[in-house]
Amino acid sequence: xxxxxxxxxxxxVVISFSLxxxxxxxxxxxxANVNIKLPPGKTGWPIxxxxxxxxxxxxxxxxxxxxxxxxxxxxxxxxKTSLFAxxxxxxxxxxxxxxxxxxxxxxxxxxxxxxxxxxxxxxxxTSSIEEAKKMRKLLPQFMNPQALQRYIGIMDIxxxxxxxSKWDNKKEILVFPLAKDxxxxxxCRLFLSIEDPAHVTKFADPFDDLAAGIISIxxxxxxxxxxxxxxxxxxxxxxxxxxIKVRKTELEEKKASPTQDxxxxxxxxxxxxxxxxNEMDIADKILGLLIGGHDTASAAITFxxxxxxxxPHVYDEVLKEQTEVSNSKEPGELLNWNDIQxxxxxxxxxxxxxxxxxxxxxxFREAISDFSYLGYSIPKGWKLYWSSNSTHRNPEYFPNxxxxxxxxxxxxxxxxxxxxxxxxxxxxxxxxxxxxxxxxVFMYNVVRKFQWEKMLPDEKIIVNPMPIPAKGLPIRLQPRx
Numbered sequence: 455x456x457x458x459x460x461x462x463x464x465x466x467v468v469i470s471f472s473l474x475x476x477x478x479x480x481x482x483x484x485x486a487n488v489n490i491k492l493p494p495g496k497t498g499w500p501i502x503x504x505x506x507x508x509x510x511x512x513x514x515x516x517x518x519x520x521x522x523x524x525x526x527x528x529x530x531x532x533x534k535t536s537l538f539a540x541x542x543x544x545x546x547x548x549x550x551x552x553x554x555x556x557x558x559x560x561x562x563x564x565x566x567x568x569x570x571x572x573x574x575x576x577x578x579x580t581s582s583i584e585e586a587k588k589m590r591k592l593l594p595q596f597m598n599p600q601a602l603q604r605y606i607g608i609m610d611i612x613x614x615x616x617x618x619s620k621w622d623n624k625k626e627i628l629v630f631p632l633a634k635d636x637x638x639x640x641x642c643r644l645f646l647s648i649e650d651p652a653h654v655t656k657f658a659d660p661f662d663d664l665a666a667g668i669i670s671i672x673x674x675x676x677x678x679x680x681x682x683x684x685x686x687x688x689x690x691x692x693x694x695x696x697x698i699k700v701r702k703t704e705l706e707e708k709k710a711s712p713t714q715d716x717x718x719x720x721x722x723x724x725x726x727x728x729x730x731x732n733e734m735d736i737a738d739k740i741l742g743l744l745i746g747g748h749d750t751a752s753a754a755i756t757f758x759x760x761x762x763x764x765x766p767h768v769y770d771e772v773l774k775e776q777t778e779v780s781n782s783k784e785p786g787e788l789l790n791w792n793d794i795q796x797x798x799x800x801x802x803x804x805x806x807x808x809x810x811x812x813x814x815x816x817x818f819r820e821a822i823s824d825f826s827y828l829g830y831s832i833p834k835g836w837k838l839y840w841s842s843n844s845t846h847r848n849p850e851y852f853p854n855x856x857x858x859x860x861x862x863x864x865x866x867x868x869x870x871x872x873x874x875x876x877x878x879x880x881x882x883x884x885x886x887x888x889x890x891x892x893x894x895v896f897m898y899n900v901v902r903k904f905q906w907e908k909m910l911p912d913e914k915i916i917v918n919p920m921p922i923p924a925k926g927l928p929i930r931l932q933p934r935x
Contacts, residue, residue, distance in 0.1 A: 490831040493543050495524060495534035503536025505671065512917030515924075517815050518843035521546070525844065531828055538567040538672075540837040542818075545827075546844040548851065548871040553827060554819055554840050555871065555878035565820035565837055569672040573664065573683045574742065597888050599791075605644055605888075607788040609895040612640045617899055619651075621931065626909065628926035633755040634658070637748035640892055645716045645743055646697060657693060660686035665749055669919040687741070694737035702733075716743065750813035751889045753920045755896055756927055757811040758804055762901070763908045763929060765858055768803055773901045775799045780902060789895060797894050802860035804893050805873070809846045810858070811921045812875045816841035845872045905932040 498504035504520075511520040524533045525546055532550060535542050545554055554562060616636045621627060638658045642648040648657070667683020674681050701717055704710035712718050720736045731739075762769040779793050819838040824831065832838070847855040851872040852862060862868060871878060876886045906929040914924040 490833070491829065493532045493534040493830040493832075494528040495544075496528075497534065497536035497541065501539065502671075503539065503542075505537050505539070508535075508537055509669070509671075512815070512919070515915045515917065517917040517921070518847060521841045521843045532830060537837065537839065538569075540567075541833075542837045542839055543827075543830075543832055544839045544841065544844075546841070547848070548845055548869065551840050551845065551871040551874055551878060554838060558819075561821065561823060561825050562819040562838055563822055565818045567669060567672065567818070569670050569680055569683070570668060572672060572674070572680075573667060573687050574738065575687075597885055599887055602887055602891055603791045606790055606794065606891060606895065608643060609640060609892055610789040610899070612636070612643055613895050613899040617903055621900075621904065622933075624931055626928060626930050628928050629759045630752070630756045630922055630926040633752040633759075634661075634748065636896060637752040637755070637892060638744070641744050641747035645740060645747065647710075647715045647717070648697070657690070660689045661745070661749075662686075664690065665745065665920070666918055668745075690741055690744075691734070691737045694740050695733050698733045698736055698740075716740070746885050747888065749920060751892050753811070753813040753922060754804065754808055754889070754893055756923065757807045757921070758893070758897065759900070759906070759929065760908065760923065760927055761803075761807050761810075761858060763906055768858070768860065769901065769905075772800050772803055772897060776898045776901055779898065789898060793898075794891060794894055797898070799860065800894055800897050801890065802863040804890075804897070805863045805867075806858055806860045808875045809852070809862070809873060810856075811915070812842040812846060813920045814875055814877070815843065815917065815919065815921075817877060840874070842874050845874065848872075903934060905934060906930060907932075 496504070498507070508520050511517055521544065524535065524544070527533075529546070531546055533544050533546070535544060545551070558564075613636065616632075616639065620632050620635060635658070638661070639651070639654050642654050642657065648654055663679075663682040663686040665683075667679040667681075667686075670679040670683065672680050674684060698717065698721070701710060702721060705712065705718060705721060710718060712722050717736070717740065720731055720739065722730075724730050762772065775797060779789075779796050782796075783789075783793070816839055819840070821832050821834050821836045821838060824834050826832065845851050849855050851869060867873065876889075909928040909930055910923075910925055913927065915921050916924050
């Protein structure tokens with residue numbers, strides 16, 4: 455009896471989901487039948503479109519293949535497809551990036567697949583787009599260079615503690631899990647004032663499932679990535695609410711400072727109508743910050759370690775620069791803003807790593823009105839996608855693109871709209887400077903403390919949704935004398 459009920463339930467869920475997708479598919483076909491000139495391309499299978507191929511090329515370690523193959527078959531500037539049950543136009547090259555970034559809130563607005571709204575539900579019943587707008591108003595107070603200067607010393611302390619507890623006296627380590635540990639510990643310290651390693655670890659465990667399900671087929675059935683991500687999101691938000699309740703009491707009893715971290719600020723700030731955010735609303739926003747504050751940086755740090763192991767002369771130059779910074783300081787003196795400004799070569803190295811392994815593969819927009827681009831009609835409601843893979847490894851913008859060359863970022867650096875790991879225009883990632891600081895502080899500490907070599911020379915890279923080494927990048931450590 456129970457098995458029969460379960461079978462009926464599964465059938466109902468699948469049929470309901472299929473009908474919903476089919477209605478979207480019919481709408482896209484209706485648009486196609488109108489006498490307008492759409493971009494060249496193909497929409498793949500009915501209902502699911504080309505979503506599976508889009509996701510699977512990343513999981514096979516070649517996320518650029520989906521974009522490059524279609525640029526070659528249809529157009530190097532724009533092509534149509536169907537992703538996540540939505541008719542989609544993919545804008546390619548620097549001109550495509552410029553058009554989308556320059557027309558934010560004019561012709562296009564940000565958009566995320568349905569999976570994102572379900573994994574990050576707003577307690578105020580607003581969309582993730584509206585919540586993102588609110589966050590972008592809130593973040594400049596914490597993410598501008600002036601505000602971030604006071605975090606550098608804390609970043610230095612966290613990096614030193616991390617290396618002492620997780621790298622010292624180890625002959626072999628897995629880099630990616632430890633990079634996530636460092637960036638998540640740092641985010642917890644700066645956003646929530648959580649320092650207890652046990653609390654941080656307990657808090658961090660669900661984030662793997664959450665990150666893996668963000669860009670997934672939105673089928674909420676047991677065992678799917680999407681289902682695991684929803685459960686992880688609910689678990690994290692519950693924990694955040696408990697932390698928020700404690701902090702409210704501490705603020706009332708003067709046991710916490712109003713300016714000690716982002717959480718205190720969110721509890722005390724009011725909008726133009728004098729309304730304060732409720733606890734669940736704050737939990738939603740902190741959850742978004744924790745995702746953005748550690749996932750992309752941990753991927754970047756992992757690949758920096760990878761490339762420094764593969765290219766010894768680059769490691770040597772980074773070590774030379776960081777040793778000069780260290781020698782200019784008193785014993786025990788923590789890093790400061792002036793020190794960061796001296797790390798020019800190290801940041802060029804980080805930028806070249808991010809060019810070759812961008813944590814953010816691309817992002818979606820939605821057309822808010824009909825418009826034309828390069829003679830093609832883009833109907834209102836179509837989804838638009840830009841991809842770093844259309845420029846970062848394109849020889850038109852980066853000669854000999856597979857060669858690792860930090861000098862590409864000297865002087866004025868790459869041409870506008872060709873290097874887009876942080877997006878662009880009004881949607882430029884507000885955490886870019888925060889990421890730069892946590893990456894450089896880590897590089898400063900790790901290269902002066904260790905040398906290392908890769909244990910798996912041909913380790914596969916997968917993208918889900920960010921690039922990561924399939925085995926976590928195992929390395930063999932050699933402490934520096």
